[in-house]
Amino acid sequence: MKKAKVIFLLSLVLLFSVNTNAADVSFNASIDKSKISLGSNIKLSLTLHNAQNVSHFNLPDIQDCTIRYIGPSTMMSVVNGEVTSSTTHNYSLTPQKIGNFVIGPFSVDYQGNAYQSDSLNVEIVSGPVTGTNSSQTSNNSLDLEERALVKIIPAKDKVYLKEVIPLVIKLYTRGIQATDIQYPQFEQDGLFVGEYGQPRQYSEVLNGLSYRVVEFNTRVFGTRSGEFAIGPVNIQMSVAVKKKQQRRGNSAFDDFFRGGFNDFFQRYQTYPVIIKSGKAKFSVLPLPENSPKSFKGAVGNFRFNVDASPTSVNVGDPITMKMVVSGQGNFDTVGTPWVGHQEDFKVYKPQVTVGNNQKTFEQIFMPKDDKSNQLPLVEFSFFNPNDKQYKTISKGPISIEVKPLEKGGELKILENSNITQRPLGKEKIGRGIVYIKNYPGKIIKQRMYLYNNKLFLFSGLLPLIILSITLIFYSRREKIKSDYRYARRINAFKKAKIGLKRVEQYLKQNKQNEFYNDAFKTFQEYLGDKLHLPPGEIVLDKVKEILKNKNVKKEVLLQIEETFKKCDFARYAPLDVGTGGMENTFRQIKIIINSLQKQKI
């Protein structure tokens, strides 16, 4: 076995003055591996906590070892508003010989103060080392055991029954990315475990290696006496692990691409892991047997105060006695203090409020008569585990003044616990009920309501229908009033109907001249109204052109043309065409009007 001891001094150069307190500065050295094979590298990290802008140290040569400076890293973290910063300088060490090395201790000067780190042990072996980077694909769990561990640290290992002690659980991680860290869980046989406070995070050097620490704080106490073990504690978390590389083809080209792309995208994968701690021994001693009569199980170091108000009352009025237990200890075990002779009072169950390191009992006393002149004595006993003995504090008796009731008054005792209730005696004197009704009134079917009646619900629609009809009519009328063209079109059929009735009369009377004049006029007016033409423009060509554009059927157009011609002919060359001819024309006009009406021109 060969030993190499390297001690050197590092000089530090400060570039800027920093806001950190020199008293908080600490220095440590750590390495990433404690056992390596010859030819491998160790990473040495020298960290100055609470220091900034520290230039890198000039390391002197170390025997049988080559040193290379890798670079600095600075870290700042804000925990609960407190800023901490540290500067780390990393070096790569390559030992040249097999054996055990002791590196350090290192010392530095920072702002005129000297700081020293621990020394570190490194073992260099000739063969391959399991669990190192060279065989990264092999064993993840072995690797994990080295990189994450849990420790339980109870403040004491011998306690009395129900004595509360702080318990610290520390999760150490190194070189892995731990996320989603859950609160610790463990078997709690014979133990009561309180709630966890806010976890603290900091770094700590353990066996020469630098760890990130998450510290959980809680309080525990034994619920029965005997030997116990705290733990094992399980902490669940997720760990980002480098993904296993699967090598299939062995061409360099394949490697390049697979390595290149996969490395970039899938380098890490998170796994849920459970870190288990060892056990911590814990013995719970029973309480001594000579307990005082007022002892109800309280364990700790307490103070006891009693106060009563009001001290001058009438018979039956409540007096509130406030008993406050404060101090350090297990408040779960603090019961109602012992109250002495209380026959002269009506006593209710005390109201309990628990505060921070304080428990308050409010007890109501109601004097039954005016003979009592003091409240009962109260005592509170507890076991102090530090002195290993019982202690009793007694208070009172507090003197009071009770005035007798005035004449005619009655003793009334109020329920103080529920102020929402008030007593009300039966006072029937002078009050009674109004006499019964002589007629049954409106008799209806049971549970028959109007809102269930379908007819009623339906009738609710009627006003809505009336409203909409009214609005439709109204808007139509308004349009007729304001829109001349629309009005003409709408009224065209009405006018034509009246005209045709007149024409029919002429037909029956066989008045050919009047018939054709009127028929043509009616027909022309109808077309004029429908197509919004001024009277002078209602000629065949114009009408045909417009109707053609409106996609009126050809037969109708032909009929229109024929009617125009017939009427013109009959009007300007009055020949006797007979009733047959007139009827024919009349029917034709009717057909044309109907078909135009149907087509909604």
Add this chain to the structure above:
Amino acid sequence: MIRKAKNRKIKIIFLCLILTSVVFNGFAFEKKTLDIAFIKANLLYEQGDYNEAISAYRGILEKGLESGNIYYNLGNCYFKKDNLGKTILNYARAKRLIPRDRDLQANYKYAKSLIKRSVVASSQSWITKFANSFFNQFTIDGLTVFLFLIYILLIIVLGLGCITKMSRLKLSGLVTILGIAFLISIGFLSQRIFYSNKNAVIIEETVEAKFEPFASAAVYFNLYEGMEVEIISTGDGWFKIKRADDKVGWIKKRQLERI
């Protein structure tokens, strides 16, 4: 053809007339027998035979009919028998039908003052109190008609607004006011309908409301005969109820009766 149709019309009218006369006669007949039954029950009350009077009034109710006065008189009978729970129950039922009756209001108030303990109801804002006291003057049917009238008014205003060229501001103001009144009444009506089957009265002298629906469960609070509670849900043989101060517990089904 025309003649045949006319004949048919006459026949239908005739049939309708007969039917309506039968129905009305039947109803009138029934009304008369009910009146007689009611007066008989009143006589029994006057003679101090409250048990018989109760069964006579209940006989009318068992026909599937009801009236505010029947419940009122029934409440008086139970009062004479010192049965506070059933008294308040029947007055509460009467209130559903004749909420504005002065006699009823007085008796109901008096009976309620005899409950052994009362609970301070959970506080309400003044606006809810005011609205409650207004809407509680109505029966459910009354509220329905009120709602219907607002609805018709709303439609008339809308129609007039479109036709008479009322100013936009005036119209929208009126419509908003009516619309809000409509919505509020609909809210209260639906609330009344919702609670119409949920309110109940304690009919046993002292009832322990428990945390859970078992006989062995811990007692949460006490209820006294005549207290009104709201039924929240039902379990097997148990009701989950809410007291006026919003405390919720379980009691046995036979310990209360629905209003």
